[in-house]
Amino acid sequence: MLRWQRMTFPDSIFATRxxxxxxDLERYLGEALSRGGDYADLYFEYLAxxxxxxxxxxxxxxxxxxxxxxxxxxxxxxxxxYAYSDDLSPERILHAARVAACIAEGPAKVDKxxxxxxxxRNLYPVVAxxxxxxxxxxxxxxxxxxRAARAYDPRVFQVQAVFADSLREILIAxxxxxxxxxxxxxxxxxxxxxxxxxxxxPQTGFSGGGGRVELSFFLDxxxxxxxxxxxxxxxxxxxxxxxAPAGEMTVVLGPGWPGILLHExxxxxxxxxxxxxxxxxxxxxxxxxxxxxLCTVVDDGAIANRRGSLNLDDEGFPTQRNVLIEHGIxxxxxxxxxxxxxxxxxxxxxxxxxxxxxxxxxxMTNTFLLAGDSDPEEIIRGVPRGLYCVSFGGGQxxxxxxxxxxxxxxxxxxxxxxITRPVRNATLIGNGPESLKYVxxxxxxxxxxxxxxxxxxEGQSVPVGVGMPTIRIDRMTVGGTH
Amino acid sequence: xxxxxxxxxxxxxxxxxxxxxxxxxxxxxxxxxFSANIRMQEVESLKEAGSRGAALRVVIGQRSGSSYxxxxxxxxxxxxxxxxxxxxxxxTEDPHCGLPEPEELGALNQDLETFFDxxxxxxxxxxxxxxxxxxxxxxxxxxxxANSEGASFDSHLGAQAFANSRGFAGAxxxxxxxxxxxxxxxxxxxxxxxxxxxxxxxxxRMKAPEExxxxxxxxxxxxxxxxKVATRRAPVVFEPRTARALLGAILxxxxxxxxxxxxSFLAGKLGERIASPALTVIDDGTIPGLFGSxxxxxxxxxxxxxxxxxxxxxxxYLLNTYTARKLGMKTTGxxxxxxxxxxxxxxxxxxIAAGDRTxxxxxxGIADGFYVTELMGFGTNIVTGDYSxxxxxLWIRGGExxxxxxxxxxxxxxxxxxxxxxxxxxxxxxxxSSAAPTLAIGEMxxxxx
Numbered sequence: 001m002l003r004w005q006r007m008t009f010p011d012s013i014f015a016t017r018x019x020x021x022x023x024d025l026e027r028y029l030g031e032a033l034s035r036g037g038d039y040a041d042l043y044f045e046y047l048a049x050x051x052x053x054x055x056x057x058x059x060x061x062x063x064x065x066x067x068x069x070x071x072x073x074x075x076x077x078x079x080x081x082y083a084y085s086d087d088l089s090p091e092r093i094l095h096a097a098r099v100a101a102c103i104a105e106g107p108a109k110v111d112k113x114x115x116x117x118x119x120x121r122n123l124y125p126v127v128a129x130x131x132x133x134x135x136x137x138x139x140x141x142x143x144x145x146x147r148a149a150r151a152y153d154p155r156v157f158q159v160q161a162v163f164a165d166s167l168r169e170i171l172i173a174x175x176x177x178x179x180x181x182x183x184x185x186x187x188x189x190x191x192x193x194x195x196x197x198x199x200x201x202p203q204t205g206f207s208g209g210g211g212r213v214e215l216s217f218f219l220d221x222x223x224x225x226x227x228x229x230x231x232x233x234x235x236x237x238x239x240x241x242x243x244a245p246a247g248e249m250t251v252v253l254g255p256g257w258p259g260i261l262l263h264e265x266x267x268x269x270x271x272x273x274x275x276x277x278x279x280x281x282x283x284x285x286x287x288x289x290x291x292x293x294l295c296t297v298v299d300d301g302a303i304a305n306r307r308g309s310l311n312l313d314d315e316g317f318p319t320q321r322n323v324l325i326e327h328g329i330x331x332x333x334x335x336x337x338x339x340x341x342x343x344x345x346x347x348x349x350x351x352x353x354x355x356x357x358x359x360x361x362x363x364m365t366n367t368f369l370l371a372g373d374s375d376p377e378e379i380i381r382g383v384p385r386g387l388y389c390v391s392f393g394g395g396q397x398x399x400x401x402x403x404x405x406x407x408x409x410x411x412x413x414x415x416x417x418x419i420t421r422p423v424r425n426a427t428l429i430g431n432g433p434e435s436l437k438y439v440x441x442x443x444x445x446x447x448x449x450x451x452x453x454x455x456x457x458e459g460q461s462v463p464v465g466v467g468m469p470t471i472r473i474d475r476m477t478v479g480g481t482h
Numbered sequence: 483x484x485x486x487x488x489x490x491x492x493x494x495x496x497x498x499x500x501x502x503x504x505x506x507x508x509x510x511x512x513x514x515x516f517s518a519n520i521r522m523q524e525v526e527s528l529k530e531a532g533s534r535g536a537a538l539r540v541v542i543g544q545r546s547g548s549s550y551x552x553x554x555x556x557x558x559x560x561x562x563x564x565x566x567x568x569x570x571x572x573x574t575e576d577p578h579c580g581l582p583e584p585e586e587l588g589a590l591n592q593d594l595e596t597f598f599d600x601x602x603x604x605x606x607x608x609x610x611x612x613x614x615x616x617x618x619x620x621x622x623x624x625x626x627x628a629n630s631e632g633a634s635f636d637s638h639l640g641a642q643a644f645a646n647s648r649g650f651a652g653a654x655x656x657x658x659x660x661x662x663x664x665x666x667x668x669x670x671x672x673x674x675x676x677x678x679x680x681x682x683x684x685x686x687r688m689k690a691p692e693e694x695x696x697x698x699x700x701x702x703x704x705x706x707x708x709x710k711v712a713t714r715r716a717p718v719v720f721e722p723r724t725a726r727a728l729l730g731a732i733l734x735x736x737x738x739x740x741x742x743x744x745x746s747f748l749a750g751k752l753g754e755r756i757a758s759p760a761l762t763v764i765d766d767g768t769i770p771g772l773f774g775s776x777x778x779x780x781x782x783x784x785x786x787x788x789x790x791x792x793x794x795x796x797x798x799y800l801l802n803t804y805t806a807r808k809l810g811m812k813t814t815g816x817x818x819x820x821x822x823x824x825x826x827x828x829x830x831x832x833x834i835a836a837g838d839r840t841x842x843x844x845x846x847g848i849a850d851g852f853y854v855t856e857l858m859g860f861g862t863n864i865v866t867g868d869y870s871x872x873x874x875x876l877w878i879r880g881g882e883x884x885x886x887x888x889x890x891x892x893x894x895x896x897x898x899x900x901x902x903x904x905x906x907x908x909x910x911x912x913x914x915s916s917a918a919p920t921l922a923i924g925e926m927x928x929x930x931x
Contacts, residue, residue, distance in 0.1 A: 053824075055743070058576055061824045062569035065550035066561070067535065080527040086534065086552045099530050139572050158743050194745055194865065202744055204865040244870070246893065246929035247713035277521065279631050279666055281673065359527060394860035396872070400666060400675035401708075403889050405859035405872035427861035427870040427891050429929075477710070479861065479870040479891025481927045 012181040014044045014171045018088050022115050025173040027090075028072065029113055031097035033175060036106030037074035037081070039337070040097075041315065044070045044088070044171040045356040048131045051164040054142035057150075062135065071356040072096045076104035078342055082359045115179040121318075123304045123311055124212035130165040130187045133215045138163045141189055145224035149193045152232035155239065157202075158194035159231075161224070163187070165215075172316035180316045185212050186307070186463060190452065191227045195235035203241070205234025206409070209450025211307040211465075222450070234391065234410050237422050244426035244480025245413070250386035251428065251476045252379055252414065255447035257392060259468035262297050263367050263455065264395040264404040265432045266290070270324050270332075271350075271362040271457075272339035274399050281402030281432050282330065290330045291436030294372050297325040299334060301349055301365030307451035308366035308465035315351035315360050322348045324367075328436075336362040354460040364455060368467030372442025376470035379441045381417040387478055388412045388419050389428070402432035427479040435476060443470030487512065487643035488653045490554075494538060495645050497563045503540035503570070505581050507646035509780060509819065510536045510554075514639045518606065520613045521632030523621075528606070537821045540566045544575040550821035578807040581781070586803070586813060587650040588784045589777040595770040597655035598684035601637050604659070609635040612661055612691045619695030620665035626706065627699045631664035631675065633691075650782035658773070659685050663695045667702040674708070676701035676856075681914060683771055701855070704876065708886035710930040711877060717851035718892055718926045719844060719878065722909060724854045725918035727871075729834055731896055732763055733916070734864045736790055736798070737827050738805025738816075747867035747897060748796060756796045757900035760837060763791040765800060767815065767830030774830035774915030781817035785830055788814045794900075802827050834918040837906030841920040844905045846881040852928050853878050854892065867896035873928075890930040899923050 014020045025042060032040035046068040053061040069086040070093055081103025083096040130138075145161035165187040173179040190208025207230035209222055218224060253261060266282070274280035282290065291297070301319030303309050310319050315337045323331050335343070336351030339362055352363035380388060388411060395406030407427045412419045448467035455464040491508045498506035512534035519526040536559070537550040547569030551562040573579075617633040636659070643653035662679035678698035680689035720728060740746035748756060767775050767785025778784050781803055788798045801809070802817035802825050818828025845853070858872035874888035907920030 052572065058574040060573060060576060060579070061546075061548060062572040063548035063550075063824075064565045064569060065537075065821060066558070067550075067552040067821075069533070069552065079525055082527060082529040082531075084531040084533070096531065103525075103528055135569075135572050158745065160743075194743065196744075201747075202865050204745065204863070238866075244893070246891075246927050248931050277631065278629055279673075279675065357531065357533065359529065396858045396860070398675065398856075398858070398874075400673050401705075401888065403858070403872065403874070405861070405891075407859045407861040407870065424866070425861055425863050425868045425870055426893065427859045427872055429858075429872045429889055429891050431889055477889065477891060477929055477931070479872070479893050479927075479929045481870075481893045481895075 012171050013046050013169045024090065025115055025179060026113055028093050028097050029173060029175050031094050032072050032074050032101050034108045035101040035104040036109055037076045037101060037104040039075040039175050041073050041172060041174040042070060043314065043356050046169045047166060049166040050131050052138045052142055053162045054146055055160045057146050059139055059142065069356040070096065072100040073359065074100045074103050075338060079103050080338065080359060084357050113175050114177045115173060116177055117179050120311060123302060123309050124185055126183045126185050128214050129167045129185055130215045131167040137215060141218055141224045145189065145191045145228040148225040148228035149191060149232040152229050153195065153236050155195045155197060155236060156193050156232050157196060160192045163189050174316055178316050180312050182311050185214060187213055187217065188451065189218055189224060189227055191231040193231040193235045195239060197239060203235050203238035205231040205238065207231040207234065208452045211305050211451040212309060213305050237410060241422040241424045243482035244423040245387065245478055245482050246480040248475055248477050250383050251473045251478065252383060252386060252388045253468065253471050254388065254390035255443065255445045255469050256467060257449040258389055259368050259449060259466035260392050260395045260406050262369055262468065263364060263466050264397040264406055265430060265435055266297060266324060267299065267364045267367045268397050269399050269402060269432050270334055272333040272335045272343060273362050275333050276339050276343055280399045285330050285433065286332060288330055289328050290433045291325050291328040292439040293328040294442045295325055295328050295436050295439050296370040298323050298370065299364050299367045303366055306366050306448065306465045307453065307463045310365065313349045313351045314353045317347045317349050317351060319349035319365060334362045334364065336360055352462050354462060358460050363457065363462055364464050366448065366465035366467065368448060369469065369471065371444050371446035371469045374441045374443050376443040376445050379443055379470055379472050380414060380419060383414045383472065384416060386414040388414050397432065403429065404432055405429045423480065429477045429479060435473065438474040439471055440474050441472040445469045487641055488645065488651050491643040491645035492651045494536060494559060494563065495647050497559065498538060498540050498566065499647055501563050501567045503542055503567055505541040505647045506538065507581060508536060508538045510534065510643045512641050517634060517636045518609045518613055519632055519634045520610060520617060522630055523614055523617065525610060526632060535821055536562065537819065538562055538566045540570055541580055542570040544577055544579060545570045545573045546579045547573060548824065578804055581646055581648050582783055582803045582813060584648045587648060587782045589652045590768060590784050593770065594775040594777060595683060596775060597657045600685040601657040601659050602639055604637065604685050609637065615691035616661055616663040616695040619692040620663050620699035623696055623699040624703055626667050626669050626703060627665045628668040629666040631666065633663040636660045644780065644782055646782055652778055652782065654777055658683055659688060661688060661691060661694055663698040665699045665702050667706050669706045672706050674702050674705035676705060705874065705886050708874060708888035710889050711887055711928060712931060713929045715925050716928050717848050717922065717924060719848065719851060719853045719920065719922045721853065721855050721920055722911065722918055724857050725834065725921040726916055727857050728921065729832065729916055729918045731862050731864065733829055733832055736800050738799050738801040738809065739827060740864060741799050742805055742808040745865050747864065751796050754796055755794045757791055757794040758903040759794040760903050760906045761791055761794050761900060762835035764789055764835060765829050765832045769831050772831045772912055772915065774832065776830065779815045779817040780819045781825060783813050783815045783817060785815045800827050800829060829916065831912065832916045833910065834906065836908050836910035836919050838908055839905055841907050841909055844907055844920055844922050845878055848878045848881060851878040852887065852892065853883055869894050869896050869899065890928055892926050892928055894926040899926065
């Protein structure tokens with residue numbers, strides 16, 4: 001459900017607590033363009049975090065923190081100057097603006113930006129921020145998770161539970177005349193369980209989730225018991241795991257988190273910075289077939305309460321649904337401000353950064369494959385021999401040659417159309433522009449992940465989501481030992 | 483700058499005690515960073531900034547609480563102190579959560595060469611020029627180096643202070659500079675990318691930009707035309723860059739936290755032979771000039787040299803005060819903390835001791851095998867030792883590197899892989915705080931087509 005809510009700059013913490021006015025913003029932007037840059041923006045950030053962790057049924061860590069700062073960016077042609085300050089005094093901000101300004105070499109161009117705030121939607125209204133909730137309630141979540149994981153099976157002998165939340169308040173002002181603010185909540189509960197037979201070797205299971213939600217999400221929707229039982233179940237399943245197969249075979253991926261395939265196989269390769277520079281395996285392939293016609297892949301930053309969602313990207317541009325691949329044909333790239341200027345393309349709401357100390361770049365938000373019409377059970381029944389993967393640890397891609405991996409943490413052999421034995425961890429490897437051509441069935445069971453993913457690129461981490469229905473890939477290399 | 487940080491940290495400790503803490507420890511870090519990116523010989527971005535932050539941990543009775551802030555104004559510090567004291571209400575009593583004993587605290591006296599003023603003196607034009615020279619050398623090496631992700635020159639000046647309520651107060655400064663080049667080799671439909679870098683505490687100790695560019699280009703070129711191989715069992719040789727990833731698995735497996743939770747395949751194996759006698763692994767925070775060297779760890783305990791694996795026998799875990807108490811042992815001076823939460827564990831200079839064979843001698847002994855130059859993915863399970871990673875490199879035929887290979891996986895179990903180490907090279911070099919020489923494993927599963 002989308003809710004629209006007007007939130008203007010005067011409500012922002014930067015106005016109320018730090019006394020920053022529209023006139024101040026004009027002055028800082030003016031200083032940033034004092035050497036003749038083409039474009040400048042300011043990104044103010046105030047981040048409050050809290051965290052509780054439990055281990056051995058003991059609450060071992062309770063922590064809170066605050067970090068804040070402002071980043072000043074100046075674009076001159078294809079060049080970027082960037083400086084930041086963790087001190088929000090006018091002198092320090094002006095100093096940062098002067099440093100960033102030096103990327104350009106010329107006279108000042110403009111001194112009035114006519115800053116306007118616009119109406120906004122709110123995908124994640126902050127009513128009772130989790131970071132300000134009673135801390136004891138967060139402790140209770142981890143203790144409930146601990147009890148539930150241990151109660152699931154007596155073979156569970158170690159449980160770790162972590163609850164972490166944050167509230168990020170941002171204010172973005174650009175020399176294009178836009179000023180926007182946002183309050184971005186995030187919360188996550190994760191559980192790791194270890195299980196073993198008497199004196200046997202331990203196995204591990206992991207589960208977690210959350211999103212741009214408040215504490216009530218973990219009381220009403222996805223409870224600690226839900227995540228705890230899932231972590232315990234995975235660890236118990238692995239106790240019976242046999243060696244994973246090795247070599248090319250048919251792979252069936254279950255719904256949800258296995259959508260990490262799309263993130264690695266196509267998502268990164270479609271980020272505009274790589275394509276502008278001609279360094280991606282997808283460079284120059286718009287309009288070409290890169291997947292079977294069953295595949296339509298979108299990146300959508302505008303889904304309510306999802307971990308990868310944003311009202312505005314980190315350059316102040318509204319997020320939207322971007323079609324990356326439509327019925328197997330490559331449609332477009334994920335653009336940020338800089339790449340869209342250079343490529344002459346529209347921004348797609350994909351400019352993101354880890355914090356005020358980082359330069360924005362094109363990134364994914366929530367990336368998923370749209371549902372098809374196959375019955376998931378039929379898909380498995382149609383495989384004589386293969387691997388069924390339902391959970392993954394993580395993935396990685398070399399965007400230049402297109403090779404990607406993703407590491408399965410829970411998977412099963414398929415023998416004569418039936419799921420039989422669980423197998424040990426195995427990494428799957430493929431090639432981005434090739435692998436999805438072998439997708440021969442897409443289920444009707446589209447599911448988004450639980451809200452656990454963090455994407456790393458060039459040293460910057462941002463929260464993302466993925467999703468997928470059950471799919472069959474006729475040919476993929478599985479890195480087992482057998 | 484560090485002179486002013488130590489009294490500030492000590493003052494935060496005093497404020498914490500005044501607010502009701504029985505014990506407290508405080509870290510303050512500040513840094514100045516600079517980064518210049520160039521691409522196709524043009525400046526792409528320049529970044530420059532300074533920042534600082536403080537983290538506090540308090541102990542009240544047998545409970546601990548933590549907080550951090552980037553706001554070092556008196557109000558910001560007061561808020562951080564109140565927050566840590568409040569947090570201690572929510573943790574469970576834990577008899578092991580206290581600070582190190584006073585006699586365990588201290589700092590090494592010798593100059594560890596962690597800071598060089600030439601990093602501060604280097605001007606922006608020179609940094610840009612060096613990045614351009616590195617990329618130029620790559621582009622000039624071969625017409626097939628037709629594109630580039632550019633080259634970056636980064637520098638960092640830092641200071642870190644630590645104080646606690648048991649009488650420790652100390653600080654040290656750090657500096658580093660790095661230069662990386664990332665060229666692309668293009669031939670027909672094939673595109674391959676690789677990188678090479680130099681990193682040092684002092685500008686004077688950096689490698690020449692031309693050497694970085696040339697090696698990066700050679701690495702990208704030799705990947706062109708890579709193909710899959712058929713699935714098989716084969717000897718696998720890890721070059722130093724990928725051997726370092728195996729060393730990373732050892733590091734996770736000897737981390738005291740994983741040990742007391744039984745979440746490591748090496749838990750409970752102290753004194754046992756867990757690897758081939760060829761393998762010796764050391765952590766040493768006392769070597770001047772290296773990146774992992776420091777006079778004390780993040781709990782105020784002096785750093786030292788710890789032999790982790792000696793001739794294949796597991797000798798030591800890496801511990802901080804908490805994990806040492808849990809295991810009935812002594813800290814190894816490996817406490818490490820970021821801003822949030824409790825103290826974790828980190829290595830200093832963590833490395834595999836050099837063997838006595840050159841990489842060429844190691845290759846010469848292999849008739850048919852895989853020389854791994856790149857690893858991808860998260861397929862290392864420290865709990866079980868199961869290992870499965872994406873890989874690229876060169877196929878070894880008749881003792882020589884024959885043709886490039888990619889889009890394959892290598893798999894095994896670390897327990898068996900470590901026992902099956904058949905050779906360790908003499909080519910140990912510290913490019914960063916962890917280092918490994920060439921390392922050969924008798925046989926692993928290589929999965930391809």
